[in-house]
Amino acid sequence: MLITEGSAMGERVEPVVPGPDLVGVNVERPPLVHQQSTVWSKRQQAVCVRHAFKQYGSKKNPNHVLSNLNMTVAKGTIYGLLGASGCGKTTLLSCIVGRRRLNTGEIWVLGGKPGTKGSGVPGKRVGYMPQEIALYGEFSIKETMMYFGWIFGMESVEINERLQFLLNFLDLPSQNRLVKNLSGGQQRRVSFAVALMHDPELLILDEPTVGVDPLLRQSIWNHLVQITKDGNKTVIITTHYIEEARQAHAIGLMRSGKLLAEESPGVLLSMYGCQSLEEVFLKLSRKQGQVGGAQPEANISNNISLATLNWNKKDAISVTEESGVVGLNFHQSKEVLIADGTNGHIDLGKPSSSKSGIAETCNDCTDCSNFTSWGKIKALLQKNFLRMWRNVGVMLFIFALPVMQVILFCLAIGRDPTGLKLAIVNHEKNFTNQSYQECSFDYGCKFSYLSCRYLHNLKNTTIVKEYYPDEEAAKLAVKSGDAWGALYFTENFTDALVARMALGKDADNETLDQSEVRVWLDMSNQQIGIILQRDLQLSYQEFAKDLLGACDQNPDLAEIPISFKKPIYGSSKPSFTDFVAPGVILTIVFFLAVALTSSALIIERMEGLLDRSWVAGVSPGEILFSHVVTQFVVMCGQTALVLVFMILVFGVQCKGDIGWVIVLTILQGLCGMCFGFVISAICELERNAIQLALGSFYPTLLLSGVIWPIEGMPTVLRYVSTFLPLTLATTALRSMLTRGWSVMEPAVYYGFLATIVWIVAFLTISLLVLKFKRG
Numbered sequence: 083m084l085i086t087e088g089s090a091m092g093e094r095v096e097p098v099v100p101g102p103d104l105v106g107v108n109v110e111r112p113p114l115v116h117q118q119s120t121v122w123s124k125r126q127q128a129v130c131v132r133h134a135f136k137q138y139g140s141k142k143n144p145n146h147v148l149s150n151l152n153m154t155v156a157k158g159t160i161y162g163l164l165g166a167s168g169c170g171k172t173t174l175l176s177c178i179v180g181r182r183r184l185n186t187g188e189i190w191v192l193g194g195k196p197g198t199k200g201s202g203v204p205g206k207r208v209g210y211m212p213q214e215i216a217l218y219g220e221f222s223i224k225e226t227m228m229y230f231g232w233i234f235g236m237e238s239v240e241i242n243e244r245l246q247f248l249l250n251f252l253d254l255p256s257q258n259r260l261v262k263n264l265s266g267g268q269q270r271r272v273s274f275a276v277a278l279m280h281d282p283e284l285l286i287l288d289e290p291t292v293g294v295d296p297l298l299r300q301s302i303w304n305h306l307v308q309i310t311k312d313g314n315k316t317v318i319i320t321t322h323y324i325e326e327a328r329q330a331h332a333i334g335l336m337r338s339g340k341l342l343a344e345e346s347p348g349v350l351l352s353m354y355g356c357q358s359l360e361e362v363f364l365k366l367s368r369k370q371g372q373v374g375g376a377q378p379e380a381n382i383s384n385n386i387s388l389a390t391l392n393w394n395k396k397d398a399i400s401v402t403e404e405s406g407v408v409g410l411n412f413h414q415s416k417e418v419l420i421a422d423g424t425n426g427h428i429d430l431g432k433p434s435s436s437k438s439g440i441a442e443t444c445n446d447c448t449d450c451s452n453f454t455s456w457g458k459i460k461a462l463l464q465k466n467f468l469r470m471w472r473n474v475g476v477m478l479f480i481f482a483l484p485v486m487q488v489i490l491f492c493l494a495i496g497r498d499p500t501g502l503k504l505a506i507v508n509h510e511k512n513f514t515n516q517s518y519q520e521c522s523f524d525y526g527c528k529f530s531y532l533s534c535r536y537l538h539n540l541k542n543t544t545i546v547k548e549y550y551p552d553e554e555a556a557k558l559a560v561k562s563g564d565a566w567g568a569l570y571f572t573e574n575f576t577d578a579l580v581a582r583m584a585l586g587k588d589a590d591n592e593t594l595d596q597s598e599v600r601v602w603l604d605m606s607n608q609q610i611g612i613i614l615q616r617d618l619q620l621s622y623q624e625f626a627k628d629l630l631g632a633c634d635q636n637p638d639l640a641e642i643p644i645s646f647k648k649p650i651y652g653s654s655k656p657s658f659t660d661f662v663a664p665g666v667i668l669t670i671v672f673f674l675a676v677a678l679t680s681s682a683l684i685i686e687r688m689e690g691l692l693d694r695s696w697v698a699g700v701s702p703g704e705i706l707f708s709h710v711v712t713q714f715v716v717m718c719g720q721t722a723l724v725l726v727f728m729i730l731v732f733g734v735q736c737k738g739d740i741g742w743v744i745v746l747t748i749l750q751g752l753c754g755m756c757f758g759f760v761i762s763a764i765c766e767l768e769r770n771a772i773q774l775a776l777g778s779f780y781p782t783l784l785l786s787g788v789i790w791p792i793e794g795m796p797t798v799l800r801y802v803s804t805f806l807p808l809t810l811a812t813t814a815l816r817s818m819l820t821r822g823w824s825v826m827e828p829a830v831y832y833g834f835l836a837t838i839v840w841i842v843a844f845l846t847i848s849l850l851v852l853k854f855k856r857g
């Protein structure tokens with residue numbers, strides 16, 4: 083053991099053969115050698131960040147989070163990343179684990195570039211504990227471990243063994259306790275346990291000790307020191323308890339997107355003559371302020387670094403090969419660490435492990451490739467179903483809501499209104515409400531009180547008759563909203579009507595006038611007005627047919643000379659319900675899928691669960707696949723419920739092949755799911771997703787010909803409507819249900835084709851948005 087000039091406070095250190103990553107200030111190398119050495123050396127580090135720039139926001143209004151940051155984490159060390167809130171620690175970590183991309187700069191993790199094929203990062207080489215809890219609240223501790231264990235490709239037996247160790251080590255409650263019922267500190271410990279689960283090569287811990295009691299905090303640190311002892315494991319840890327980072331081998335002090343210094347705690351303290359790391363940080367921050375004003379950024383790279391601080395230990399200062407980053411030679415720092423005696427477990431004289439060589443980087447490691455495994459799919463599917471099953475609200479949303487919507491639709495839409503009041507003035511007899519019962523008439527070919535005979539024919543369920551003394555009072559009742567219409571019979575209605583029938587073309591105007599039933603309707607409500615018109619006319623036809631028949635005349639004389647034969651499709655009394663039902667079926671299935679998919683994915687993302695799964699090695703494709711399978715099962719259930727209630731319970735007609743009806747409905751559900759993917763890819767927050775989903779619901783409903791024929795729209799809108807996902811499908815389903823058309827009819831197969839095209843379009847858009855947004 084030697085004491086080098088560069089070792090702070092004269093600590094004893096091992097002699098160092100300058101590593102190929104270190105370019106002594108005075109050493110000149112040919113460019114080729116230099117380049118080779120650069121790549122080689124970057125790959126030797128656990129993590130190596132060079133000239134990292136990262137900004138959020140738009141180009142016009144950027145928020146620079148990382149500004150020319152350089153960072154070197156040697157294998158087999160604990161690296162404490164410290165810095166004030168908002169300085170960019172989490173952003174840096176998320177770039178390291180491959181969740182975000184730098185705008186410019188390079189990152190090497192365990193010998194590869196994160197996110198590239200074969201790098202193993204994201205994947206099981208990394209254990210990531212994000213800042214947020216990022217656990218499924220509906221899972222028990224054991225299920226949580228199983229989920230991540232399977233994703234990491236572990237066997238259930240292995241997971242169980244590891245679980246028992248972690249339960250003891252982290253002092254966790256019973257493995258069967260649900261995560262949502264644990265305290266905040268316990269949840270953090272479970273989150274920590276997940277990161278430790280598969281004993282990864284690189285542990286990245288974003289504030290693991292928040293909310294953890296001091297004793298446990300110490301044992302966590304002890305554990306970290308223990309696992310890094312043999313040089314195979316590396317830990318990067320951020321913490322707000324700056325002083326606990328004294329136990330790290332190296333510390334990166336970060337401020338405003340730069341590393342102010344990267345050194346061992348012991349060296350930092352002695353270098354600045356401080357008692358605490360907090361004081362060191364303050365000193366460096368002040369220094370950065372001064373230097374930032376005086377020097378162009380390009381020269382200082384990320385570090386205010388020791389050179390600018392005139393730290394007078396020249397031998398220990400080196401310029402690394404990448405661009406003039408002035409700082410301590412990291413190997414020398416580590417020597418100091420060893421001599422510190424606090425953390426020194428690293429024998430730097432030897433390569434830390436067999437994994438350190440370039441030949442053994444992940445490119446050659448088949449074990450760390452991110453292939454889709456049955457374990458991952460099993461984990462994702464079980465997670466999706468368990469989350470639904472354990473969440474009463476979601477289960478009600480999935481199965482009770484569609485049934486309720488169908489029941490409400492069938493009960494509330496399309497039925498004839500009842501109890502419509504008509505204000506009747508009958509001057510043939512001076513009726514009042516009380517004497518209505520006496521409005522008697524004679525059946526058969528008798529011509530007395532024909533007004534009463536006609537009124538008798540009015541449907542009592544639809545129309546409630548109320549009698550008024552004169553025309554003005556009846557009209558007033560309509561004006562004041564007490565009645566939907568006023569009916570007036572003249573004093574000699576019967577005689578005039580008989581004369582009209584008998585005289586035919588010879589009837590004079592007065593006869594015609596007196597034989598009229600005068601009606602004033604409130605047409606402010608179109609549906610009610612049309613129904614009253616229809617019922618008053620139909621009642622008259624029945625009344626006239628009855629009378630003609632009784633008088634041995636041909637009852638058909640009462641008909642207008644247009645004869646509506648049995649309709650080719652549908653019934654002669656068409657139901658509005660039958661018209662709307664196909665669109666309603668598809669709308670229910672489509673928008674439930676939109677809501678379910680977008681909310682599930684966005685909630686997972688907001689809670690950091692997606693990030694965590696992705697860092698564990700699950701690809702976006704696998705997540706989409708698991709959701710498609712889950713949604714497909716859910717949709718089959720929903721389709722069955724909706725169709726059973728519509729067709730079997732409420733008797734909506736289905737003349738076509740029920741098999742194709744089911745297929746189209748499920749396809750529309752899948753289409754809604756893919757639209758949900760688009761929404762969740764575009765929207766960051768749940769409320770934006772709700773706004774987008776709701777915002778698209780009404781235009782789609784109005785423009786898709788669900789509640790009104792698209793033939794009633796202006797031409798331009800009709801074109802727009804044709805290109806919406808629900809329009810052609812609704813037409814297809816309507817044709818199958820009411821016309822009984824087969825899938826060979828163009829109107830039907832266009833619906834299928836349009837739905838499939840939309841599915842593909844939505845999937846493509848969501849994948850593109852995800853690709854574009856990543857970073």
Ligand SMILES: Nc1ncnc2c1ncn2[C@@H]1O[C@H](COP(=O)(O)OP(=O)(O)OP(=O)(O)O)[C@@H](O)[C@H]1O
Pocket residue numbers: 138139145147165166167168169170171172173174213
């Ligand atoms: N997705 C994002 N979009 C826009 N800005 C973001 C995003 N994530 C982080 N930021 C901003 O980037 C900056 C750095 O955030 P980051 O979370 O990396 O800081 P941090 O050092 O981890 O903070 P803390 O210690 O409080 O967790 C902050 O100003 C933050 O507002």
